[in-house]
Amino acid sequence: MGTIGGRALACQNADMETPTPVPPPHAAKDVTEHVGYRLKRASAALRTAMDRALREHGLTVPQYSCLELLDEQPGLSNADLARGTFVTRQSANVVLRGLKDAELITRPQSAEHGRALPVHLTAAGRERLHAARRAVYAIEVRMISGVPADRLAALLSDLDAMTEALGD
Amino acid sequence: MGTIGGRALACQNADMETPTPVPPPHAAKDVTEHVGYRLKRASAALRTAMDRALREHGLTVPQYSCLELLDEQPGLSNADLARGTFVTRQSANVVLRGLKDAELITRPQSAEHGRALPVHLTAAGRERLHAARRAVYAIEVRMISGVPADRLAALLSDLDAMTEALGD
DNA sequence: GTCCCCATGTCAAAGCCCTGACATCGAGGT
DNA sequence: ACCTCGATGTCAGGGCTTTGACATGGGGAC
Structure with a gap:
């Protein structure tokens, strides 16, 4: 019972001493209108779609992310990959x-210079990545298909601006 | 060593029989330019900021989401909340x-009509939510502060469009 | 040289989330 | 009445992620 969203509820401020009466970030009838909600929803949809597509390639989303990063920048360390995948x-x-364990990457037992262990793709890793990339790109194309082409650049820019505004 | 992004690497297609040479969704130097990457990054930044702010109120992000939904629509079932929080x-x-366990909600032992157990906020739950809401709203304001006001509506719309394009 | 600071890799414990599976309840068609 | 179908709540297992903590290595200040 009960669908989410589409309902404007009465105000709820009858509790206590709030000097600032919780001003909403922008005009919003309910939570559904909030940017955070929409952002989370879009991200969840993307995650679900990618999960589904990558499972056929025997990869998880974080695994694919690492492979993609390593393909572009071989020799990244564990900490580098952590920063690059936001974990x-x-x-x-x-x-x-x-x-x-899946033999998709190689990693030296010990570093010769610092403490960082440079990670590299194996041939199998590169192959797996290239196969999975098609599926992922298809998802991205589908996702973008809904937004007007002339707004795409602004969208990317705004996402960046929001990320930056939240600090690190 | 090695910062993420800002590097254009050589092409890598020297592997096998790919009739379609993996067309990128749009012009992109590297993964950093992809919409999915930006979306994930923004979402991660928001999640981190909310985690940090909500911890002071003894709540996690999914817990807060549930409370917010329940405040708007009392009596939602577990399945309703799952759909509403995208899990x-x-x-x-x-x-x-x-x-x-935290005494923030109530839930009947058994349903009298169907199988859905309607969840309701307790007074403590409402109080906790209202306190946490200020912190969350502040984050949302900060996040929005970076995007031009006249683009906010378009941003929301585009996020919706992307979500919808990915099906369910 | 010595000390301090920062970055890195790693272990442990806890929580969140997912897939898969199962049982229950209501609604509708037969 | 019966049966199927969809929706709901729940259990079990595994993967991901986090916080907290600890030890190691490099670079700079002194």
């Missing part, structure tokens, strides 16, 4: 272990 | 258990 070093470490 | 019923169930 912690620990999470990236788990992902790398999975990729290593 | 599975199982995940929502775990979140609800946490909220129940």
Whole structure:
């Protein structure tokens, strides 16, 4: 019962001493109108679509992200990949272990210079990535198809602006 | 070593029989230019900021989302909340258990009509939500501050369009 | 040289989320 | 009445992610 959204509810401020009466970020009837909600929804939809497509290639989304980054910049370290995929070093470490077990990447046992262990794709890793990339690109094309072409640049710019405004 | 992005690498298509040479969704030097990447990054930044802000209120992001939804539409079921927060019923169930243990919601032991168990906020839940809402709204304001006001509507619309284009 | 700071890799514990599977309940057609 | 179908709640297993903590290595200040 009950569908989400499309309902304007009465105000709820009858609680206590709030000098600032919680001004909404912008005119919004309910949560559904909030930017955060829309952003989360779009991101969730993309994640679901990618999960589904990548499963056929035996990859998870974080695994694919790592492979893509490594294909562009071979020799990245675990910490580099963590930053590039927006997760912690620990999470990236788990992902790398999975990729290593699957023989898709190589990683030296110990570093000769610093402490960072440079990661490289294996031939199998590159092959797997190239196969999966088609599926992922198709999803991206489908996603973009809904937005007017002349607004795409602005959309990218605004996403960046929002990211930057939230600090790091 | 090695910062992410800002690097254009040579082509890599020297592998096998790809009739379609993996056309990128739009002109892009590297992965950093892709819409999915930006979307994920913005979403991650928002998630991090919300996590940090909500921790001071003893709430997680999914918990806050559920409370917000329940404040607008009391009596939603577990499945409703799952759809509203873009997760599975199982995940929502775990979140609800946490909220129940924290005495922020009430849930009948068994339903009298169907199988859906209507969830309601307790007074403590409402109070906690209202306190947390200020922090969340502040984040949203900060996030929006970077995008030109006249583009906000278009941004929301485009996010919706992308979500819709990806099906369900 | 020595000390301090920062970055890196790693382990452990906890929480969130997903897929897969199962049982229950209501609605509709037969 | 019966049966199928969809929706719901729940359990189990596994993967991802986080916080917290610890040890190692390099670079700079002193």
